[in-house]
Amino acid sequence: MLTLYFAPHTCALSVLIALKWLDVPHKVEKVKLGDPEYRKLAPLGMVPAMTDEHGKLMTQAAALLKYLVNKYPAAKLGGDGTLDGNYVLDEKLAFLTGDFHPAFWPFFSPKRFTVKEDEASIAAIKSASHIRIDRVMLELDRQLGNNAYLLGQQRSIADAYAFAMARWADYLPKTISHYPNAQRFMQAMQEDEGVQAALKHEA
Known part of the structure; x- marks a missing residue:
């Protein structure tokens, strides 16, 4: 299951919206920016971050959004394919x-x-x-x-x-x-x- 690391009032909301549009199983973990415990997972301490089904860490909002487009192409949340x-x-x-x-x-x-x-x-x-x-x-x-x-x-x-x-x-x-x-x-x-x-x- 995808797990999104999220802090309120940040651009992490964009990835959460995409996950809701996709309606795929996911978890949301609220974190505090720069928190030492969170930095053990994401060294920069920033959001959004996301782990995939295998626990692989991914970061950067635009990259995560493109990942979701490519992972779920049938949802057509990306370009038109041309x-x-x-x-x-x-x-x-x-x-x-x-x-x-x-x-x-x-x-x-x-x-x-x-x-x-x-x-x-x-x-x-x-x-x-x-x-x-x-x-x-x-x-x-x-x-x-x-x-x-x-x-x-x-x-x-x-x-x-x-x-x-x-x-x-x-x-x-x-x-x-x-x-x-x-x-x-x-x-x-x-x-x-x-x-x-x-x-x-x-x-």
Whole structure:
């Protein structure tokens, strides 16, 4: 059985959503980021991590999502199987991993970006992050356009990943309501039964 190591309010939610969509047997273990006991399993102490039926450890959200696509191809949570279709999915995942997620790091973990510890320095880093977050939120909004999902009308792992992180915008002065396509997408996702089942693990 697959076991997902999960911490609330992280991108690990994306993998949990995919597991709920797949409706396959799985376990969820809540962990604390950086906990010494958890680091014995996952040395970086980060989530998501997942073990397969044989106990093999796997990490990194995008890689885990692609693993699930390949393991359960009949669910059609990936690209359309064509060269171009698979590229589009990989492009979305690369945007979410390489641009979207890192934009939030200075906001949530400002001490990573300075050796100073005074309140003014920390506040300045968090404030500076707003511009970068707005840029990636605008890009997400553009990519969605009038489509229901990032791949058009086909639900995919990219949507689970985007949902898990886009909700972080509500911690900022410019909330999700400022991005109409993203807001529509988020509202629809919140009504999804698999998403609701995954969110129960954060309650």
